[in-house]
Amino acid sequence: MLFCARMEVRIPHDLDPAFVQSLKEREKARAIELQQQGKFLHLWRVVGQYANISIFDCASNDELHEVLSSLPLFPYLQIEVTPLARHPSSIA
Amino acid sequence: MLFCARMEVRIPHDLDPAFVQSLKEREKARAIELQQQGKFLHLWRVVGQYANISIFDCASNDELHEVLSSLPLFPYLQIEVTPLARHPSSIA
Amino acid sequence: MLFCARMEVRIPHDLDPAFVQSLKEREKARAIELQQQGKFLHLWRVVGQYANISIFDCASNDELHEVLSSLPLFPYLQIEVTPLARHPSSIA
Amino acid sequence: MLFCARMEVRIPHDLDPAFVQSLKEREKARAIELQQQGKFLHLWRVVGQYANISIFDCASNDELHEVLSSLPLFPYLQIEVTPLARHPSSIA
Amino acid sequence: MLFCARMEVRIPHDLDPAFVQSLKEREKARAIELQQQGKFLHLWRVVGQYANISIFDCASNDELHEVLSSLPLFPYLQIEVTPLARHPSSIA
Amino acid sequence: MLFCARMEVRIPHDLDPAFVQSLKEREKARAIELQQQGKFLHLWRVVGQYANISIFDCASNDELHEVLSSLPLFPYLQIEVTPLARHPSSIA
């Protein structure tokens, strides 16, 4: 079951830089892990923004929320989720 | 080069139904053709709306505009295009 | 799996009144049917508006889209869907 | 009398973590208490957000405001209340 | 129990003028009636707009919806309802 | 001459609590004083928010600005003023 998530990263400028660096590294590791598990299908950078458009494949809304809130940057993410259905003209 | 396009279909309710039917059939044919050409990578229905989230792969902005304006429903589409870049955490 | 849908009804004022009447009757019948099937859990009127807040229980995004687009008023509905997850403080 | 409340939690990132932890615990306890009293009917997490959609059953606007402002997180909540009425198609 | 309602009147310009005239006369009569019943406490024109800010006193959300939908102009009103509670600094 | 003012209180969370307490006490005293003078006709709490909807009766725009800026919380208020006129259907 697919979902589109637009995520915008908003890290307060006065956070400790070492903590931010650690967050970003753990975020990257977690994003790769989720992709390898097949739950995080696509991940694209929005040009010019510290933001991404992502496609998730999860078994339920609960699983998607667990996936998203497992991201180390979650407390600093502004996320909008759009549930997706099969499109009648899609050949996929 | 990837682009995300959110398209909302707004067909005036007083258009001729036969014309609308013909538009939709030609729209579907064109969407399939563009997918087969590899320019229209993904096409998902937004749940609950006459709208879609689409991913296009085009060589240039000009090509994307040609692709989008070749859609038979184009005059009735409200489209927002987001240019996408490679994300450093993507394993694709 | 639960979803909240806020639906606003926007019927063009120049539609044929008999057609509108028929639409509304079929809408009501379909809404009742979906409630009886356990897919349409709650349905409340937004005070002062021709709009409702609804809770659906569907097995997937695809099923929810089928349910929503099966509503006779669907072409005249402005729908926003919010996927819901279990809340850790809920005792339900 | 039912009300829908969409609540978004916005805790300043520089609050004392122990205080935040205590707030969250007291919030959970109060939410459970209000549910047990039958005033807080439903509580769902908005997927991907530190937000919820809630349904309250209160005898009056005054009671609802008392209930909401009794939440320990109230000073950090962005709340929008929608008064609900019985829907003519509801079988509840 | 008090509610603030901001109502904006949007009458399609191609409605029959006699019908519109009749609507407005019946609207005025109904507004006066509701004021005399004590349910419609205040009614002010928003300067420069075909809109009003109104205060209603109703026993419940259901009653308020009945009152609002009994207005002859209801199909042409854009209404936003704000539930009001007693303010601790009010001397009323 | 009447005006509707929607006021939202936004007190920075890192203000000195004693100062905030003093502000709120002085705000209450000033609000009562203005009501006693007949310039502050109505004051209602917006349910679920640290906000109010207020009706002022002032001789001029200048007097209204003086009244509003005399509120001790003024530097922390987000205020929107709507000038009101007599409504032709009002029986007041």
Add this chain to the structure above:
Amino acid sequence: MLFCARMEVRIPHDLDPAFVQSLKEREKARAIELQQQGKFLHLWRVVGQYANISIFDCASNDELHEVLSSLPLFPYLQIEVTPLARHPSSIA
């Protein structure tokens, strides 16, 4: 007492052209009359739009509403009124 009004003209495209022409001529005559009476102090075109920014000098909110609703184009105007007060740095 001064007010700023931003007015946007939205004439439906299917109105009778002769009627529109007559409306515009009467609008111009009324605007000139109101300027000569000293109630309409300034009138500027917003560049690129069928809109204006205007300054009115009226004795009350009621008078301003009478003035604005006396404009022949009033049914087709989208007006936002901002009440103005004397600025402490103004040398006027």
Add this chain to the structure above:
Amino acid sequence: MLFCARMEVRIPHDLDPAFVQSLKEREKARAIELQQQGKFLHLWRVVGQYANISIFDCASNDELHEVLSSLPLFPYLQIEVTPLARHPSSIA
């Protein structure tokens, strides 16, 4: 003196097609003429929309408004003008 204008074309779908065709041809001719006069410096299509981003070089606000309102499509254009100044980092 430079201005950025974002123009969105909104032609009602029930206009006479021959009239629309004529409008578009005259629009193109006028756009070319203004470019040749050096008043219309740049003209770009917004990808996926019947809209453009344009740069004008005019001697005054009045001249810009004359230029824009001389466009045959002007009654169907939604235009937002941004006045531009020299940027200190520009090497132009």
Add this chain to the structure above:
Amino acid sequence: MLFCARMEVRIPHDLDPAFVQSLKEREKARAIELQQQGKFLHLWRVVGQYANISIFDCASNDELHEVLSSLPLFPYLQIEVTPLARHPSSIA
């Protein structure tokens, strides 16, 4: 050449009060100076807000930007500029 500027003052609450006081005094002096030079034609307080609506008369966009950025409060101003043209119904 006239411009309307709506300016909202947003001074961070943790700035040094003496610095803020000095900024405000220099702002007032500069505003008076610009009025005396005939570049700052009108300056009105928006009722209920720390904001103003101003009319400037400048020879060019560049001059307007110099004027606005010469205001001591400029770093704390949220400014929206609307270029104005002569209105055909103005008798000024």
Add this chain to the structure above:
Amino acid sequence: MLFCARMEVRIPHDLDPAFVQSLKEREKARAIELQQQGKFLHLWRVVGQYANISIFDCASNDELHEVLSSLPLFPYLQIEVTPLARHPSSIA
């Protein structure tokens, strides 16, 4: 391939002034360098704002994102990118 970018600079007021000064100098140097490379075609100041409207010429979305994120002020920029296509009426 052209893109329009509207950039708004939002530097937190409590950053170290020397660091901000250094950022601005490096920003200017980088902007000049990108212009000299032909990737940054136009750069205009939005009148009255710490913002600009810029036109970039890049070979791809990826290159544009690299260019934008190479700007020293990038962490403090709010950027909206609009992909541009050739306009059929452009004579450029």
